[in-house]
Amino acid sequence: MSTPIPTDPVVELTGGPVVQLPTAHGIFQTQAWHETLSGIEHLSVSVPVPAGSLPLVRVHSECLTGDVFGSYRCDCGEQLDYALAQVQQHGGVVVYLRGQEGRGIGLSNKLRAYALQEAGADTVEANEQLGLPVDARSYGAAAAILQALGLEKISLLSNNPVKAERLRALGIDVAETRHAEVPSRAENLRYLQTKRDKMNHQLTLDVSSQSSNKGKLA
Numbered sequence: 001m002s003t004p005i006p007t008d009p010v011v012e013l014t015g016g017p018v019v020q021l022p023t024a025h026g027i028f029q030t031q032a033w034h035e036t037l038s039g040i041e042h043l044s045v046s047v048p049v050p051a052g053s054l055p056l057v058r059v060h061s062e063c064l065t066g067d068v069f070g071s072y073r074c075d076c077g078e079q080l081d082y083a084l085a086q087v088q089q090h091g092g093v094v095v096y097l098r099g100q101e102g103r104g105i106g107l108s109n110k111l112r113a114y115a116l117q118e119a120g121a122d123t124v125e126a127n128e129q130l131g132l133p134v135d136a137r138s139y140g141a142a143a144a145i146l147q148a149l150g151l152e153k154i155s156l157l158s159n160n161p162v163k164a165e166r167l168r169a170l171g172i173d174v175a176e177t178r179h180a181e182v183p184s185r186a187e188n189l190r191y192l193q194t195k196r197d198k199m200n201h202q203l204t205l206d207v208s209s210q211s212s213n214k215g216k217l218a
Protein backbone atom coordinates (compact mmCIF):
# COMPACT_ATOMS: atom_id res chain seq x y z
CA MET A 1 0.00 0.00 0.00
CA SER A 2 2.93 2.28 -0.56
CA THR A 3 1.87 5.54 -2.15
CA PRO A 4 4.00 7.35 -4.73
CA ILE A 5 6.07 10.20 -3.34
CA PRO A 6 4.64 13.52 -4.53
CA THR A 7 6.80 15.87 -6.56
CA ASP A 8 7.21 19.29 -4.97
CA PRO A 9 7.05 22.32 -7.22
CA VAL A 10 10.10 24.58 -7.21
CA VAL A 11 9.28 27.69 -5.18
CA GLU A 12 10.63 31.18 -5.74
CA LEU A 13 10.96 33.34 -2.67
CA THR A 14 12.75 36.38 -1.31
CA GLY A 15 14.36 36.73 2.09
CA GLY A 16 14.04 39.79 4.34
CA PRO A 17 16.67 41.21 6.69
CA VAL A 18 18.43 38.99 9.21
CA VAL A 19 17.55 40.00 12.77
CA GLN A 20 18.38 38.69 16.23
CA LEU A 21 15.73 36.65 18.00
CA PRO A 22 16.44 36.21 21.72
CA THR A 23 14.40 33.26 23.07
CA ALA A 24 14.20 30.90 26.04
CA HIS A 25 16.51 28.60 24.03
CA GLY A 26 19.11 31.31 23.38
CA ILE A 27 19.73 33.83 20.63
CA PHE A 28 18.85 32.93 17.03
CA GLN A 29 19.18 34.80 13.79
CA THR A 30 15.82 34.96 12.11
CA GLN A 31 14.65 35.86 8.66
CA ALA A 32 11.25 35.99 6.96
CA TRP A 33 10.81 34.51 3.51
CA HIS A 34 8.08 35.60 1.11
CA GLU A 35 6.86 33.19 -1.55
CA THR A 36 6.50 35.08 -4.80
CA LEU A 37 3.48 33.21 -6.19
CA SER A 38 1.40 32.38 -3.12
CA GLY A 39 2.41 35.28 -0.86
CA ILE A 40 2.89 32.78 2.01
CA GLU A 41 5.54 33.90 4.49
CA HIS A 42 7.86 31.46 6.22
CA LEU A 43 10.50 31.92 8.91
CA SER A 44 14.02 30.61 9.35
CA VAL A 45 15.55 30.54 12.83
CA SER A 46 19.29 29.91 12.65
CA VAL A 47 22.42 29.47 14.69
CA PRO A 48 25.90 29.61 13.08
CA VAL A 49 27.31 26.16 12.30
CA PRO A 50 30.72 25.31 13.79
CA ALA A 51 33.41 24.74 11.14
CA GLY A 52 33.49 21.15 9.94
CA SER A 53 29.97 20.32 11.21
CA LEU A 54 26.89 19.53 9.21
CA PRO A 55 24.10 22.03 9.80
CA LEU A 56 21.28 20.47 11.81
CA VAL A 57 18.00 21.22 10.05
CA ARG A 58 14.44 20.90 11.23
CA VAL A 59 11.71 21.55 8.66
CA HIS A 60 8.69 22.25 10.83
CA SER A 61 5.19 22.67 9.44
CA GLU A 62 3.06 25.23 11.23
CA CYS A 63 0.63 23.82 13.80
CA LEU A 64 -1.15 26.65 15.57
CA THR A 65 -2.79 24.47 18.21
CA GLY A 66 0.39 22.60 19.04
CA ASP A 67 3.05 25.28 18.55
CA VAL A 68 1.27 28.24 20.13
CA PHE A 69 -1.29 26.71 22.48
CA GLY A 70 0.74 23.68 23.49
CA SER A 71 -1.97 21.19 22.50
CA TYR A 72 -1.25 17.60 23.46
CA ARG A 73 -3.38 16.25 20.60
CA CYS A 74 -0.17 16.16 18.58
CA ASP A 75 3.54 16.40 19.34
CA CYS A 76 4.28 19.50 17.21
CA GLY A 77 4.85 21.97 20.05
CA GLU A 78 7.19 19.65 21.89
CA GLN A 79 9.00 18.77 18.67
CA LEU A 80 9.50 22.46 17.89
CA ASP A 81 10.93 23.08 21.37
CA TYR A 82 13.21 20.08 21.00
CA ALA A 83 14.37 21.26 17.57
CA LEU A 84 15.11 24.79 18.78
CA ALA A 85 17.17 23.40 21.66
CA GLN A 86 19.08 21.03 19.35
CA VAL A 87 19.76 23.72 16.74
CA GLN A 88 20.93 26.08 19.46
CA GLN A 89 23.34 23.42 20.68
CA HIS A 90 24.69 22.13 17.35
CA GLY A 91 24.18 25.00 14.90
CA GLY A 92 21.79 24.93 11.96
CA VAL A 93 18.28 26.09 11.30
CA VAL A 94 14.62 25.53 12.04
CA VAL A 95 12.69 26.29 8.86
CA TYR A 96 9.17 27.11 9.95
CA LEU A 97 6.77 26.50 7.07
CA ARG A 98 3.51 28.39 7.24
CA GLY A 99 0.38 27.52 5.28
CA GLN A 100 0.87 23.83 6.14
CA GLU A 101 -1.57 23.64 9.06
CA GLY A 102 -3.01 20.18 9.66
CA ARG A 103 -0.59 18.55 7.19
CA GLY A 104 -1.75 21.11 4.65
CA ILE A 105 -5.55 20.99 5.01
CA GLY A 106 -5.91 24.24 6.97
CA LEU A 107 -6.97 25.08 10.50
CA SER A 108 -10.76 24.74 10.06
CA ASN A 109 -10.40 21.39 8.36
CA LYS A 110 -7.96 20.22 11.01
CA LEU A 111 -10.55 20.90 13.69
CA ARG A 112 -13.18 19.12 11.55
CA ALA A 113 -10.80 16.16 11.46
CA TYR A 114 -10.40 16.39 15.26
CA ALA A 115 -14.20 16.18 15.59
CA LEU A 116 -14.19 12.98 13.52
CA GLN A 117 -11.33 11.65 15.64
CA GLU A 118 -13.43 12.25 18.74
CA ALA A 119 -16.08 10.10 17.05
CA GLY A 120 -13.57 7.26 16.58
CA ALA A 121 -11.61 7.89 13.37
CA ASP A 122 -7.84 8.02 13.39
CA THR A 123 -5.92 10.98 11.92
CA VAL A 124 -5.68 9.37 8.47
CA GLU A 125 -9.30 8.11 8.37
CA ALA A 126 -10.57 11.53 9.47
CA ASN A 127 -8.95 13.29 6.51
CA GLU A 128 -10.23 10.59 4.18
CA GLN A 129 -13.77 10.96 5.54
CA LEU A 130 -13.54 14.69 4.82
CA GLY A 131 -12.41 13.97 1.26
CA LEU A 132 -9.10 15.67 1.99
CA PRO A 133 -5.54 14.52 1.37
CA VAL A 134 -3.86 12.67 4.22
CA ASP A 135 -0.75 14.80 3.73
CA ALA A 136 -0.86 17.86 1.47
CA ARG A 137 2.34 19.46 2.70
CA SER A 138 4.97 20.62 0.26
CA TYR A 139 8.66 21.18 0.80
CA GLY A 140 9.57 23.39 -2.16
CA ALA A 141 9.79 26.47 0.07
CA ALA A 142 11.96 24.62 2.60
CA ALA A 143 14.44 23.60 -0.09
CA ALA A 144 14.52 27.13 -1.54
CA ILE A 145 15.18 28.62 1.94
CA LEU A 146 17.96 26.11 2.65
CA GLN A 147 19.55 26.86 -0.72
CA ALA A 148 19.33 30.62 -0.10
CA LEU A 149 21.01 30.11 3.27
CA GLY A 150 23.76 28.06 1.65
CA LEU A 151 22.77 24.96 3.63
CA GLU A 152 22.67 22.36 0.89
CA LYS A 153 24.31 19.49 2.75
CA ILE A 154 22.49 18.85 6.00
CA SER A 155 21.72 16.63 8.93
CA LEU A 156 17.92 16.42 9.03
CA LEU A 157 16.07 16.24 12.34
CA SER A 158 12.99 14.19 11.44
CA ASN A 159 11.15 10.93 11.99
CA ASN A 160 9.61 11.05 8.53
CA PRO A 161 11.69 9.28 5.85
CA VAL A 162 9.53 10.81 3.09
CA LYS A 163 10.61 14.31 4.14
CA ALA A 164 14.27 13.43 3.57
CA GLU A 165 13.46 11.90 0.16
CA ARG A 166 11.46 14.92 -0.93
CA LEU A 167 14.20 17.35 0.12
CA ARG A 168 16.73 15.22 -1.77
CA ALA A 169 14.53 15.38 -4.87
CA LEU A 170 14.67 19.19 -4.55
CA GLY A 171 18.46 19.22 -4.56
CA ILE A 172 19.24 19.14 -0.82
CA ASP A 173 21.91 16.64 0.18
CA VAL A 174 20.47 15.00 3.31
CA ALA A 175 23.68 13.39 4.51
CA GLU A 176 22.10 11.96 7.66
CA THR A 177 18.83 11.90 9.55
CA ARG A 178 18.52 12.32 13.29
CA HIS A 179 15.41 11.24 15.11
CA ALA A 180 13.27 13.89 16.73
CA GLU A 181 11.06 11.75 18.93
CA VAL A 182 9.65 13.39 22.03
CA PRO A 183 7.92 11.29 24.71
CA SER A 184 4.36 10.33 23.83
CA ARG A 185 1.41 11.25 26.00
CA ALA A 186 -1.93 9.57 26.63
CA GLU A 187 -3.56 12.37 24.62
CA ASN A 188 -1.42 11.90 21.50
CA LEU A 189 -0.50 8.21 21.62
CA ARG A 190 -3.09 7.09 19.09
CA TYR A 191 -2.15 9.95 16.76
CA LEU A 192 1.51 8.95 16.96
CA GLN A 193 0.69 5.25 16.50
CA THR A 194 -1.22 6.13 13.34
CA LYS A 195 1.72 8.18 12.07
CA ARG A 196 3.98 5.22 12.75
CA ASP A 197 1.69 2.53 11.33
CA LYS A 198 0.07 4.31 8.38
CA MET A 199 2.55 7.07 7.48
CA ASN A 200 5.79 5.21 8.10
CA HIS A 201 7.11 7.64 10.71
CA GLN A 202 10.02 6.15 12.59
CA LEU A 203 8.73 6.26 16.13
CA THR A 204 9.57 3.79 18.86
CA LEU A 205 6.65 4.78 21.17
CA ASP A 206 6.85 3.17 24.53
CA VAL A 207 3.41 1.56 24.37
CA SER A 208 4.06 -0.87 27.20
CA SER A 209 3.34 1.77 29.78
CA GLN A 210 0.39 3.25 27.91
CA SER A 211 -1.22 0.22 26.31
CA SER A 212 -4.55 0.94 28.00
CA ASN A 213 -4.92 3.88 25.59
CA LYS A 214 -4.43 1.75 22.53
CA GLY A 215 -7.13 2.25 19.94
CA LYS A 216 -8.91 5.19 21.52
CA LEU A 217 -8.06 8.78 22.09
CA ALA A 218 -8.67 9.50 25.74
Ligand SMILES: [Zn+2]
Nearest residue numbers: 063066074076
Ligand atom coordinates in the same frame (compact mmCIF):
# COMPACT_ATOMS: atom_id res chain seq x y z
ZN1 LIG B 1 0.35 19.55 15.55
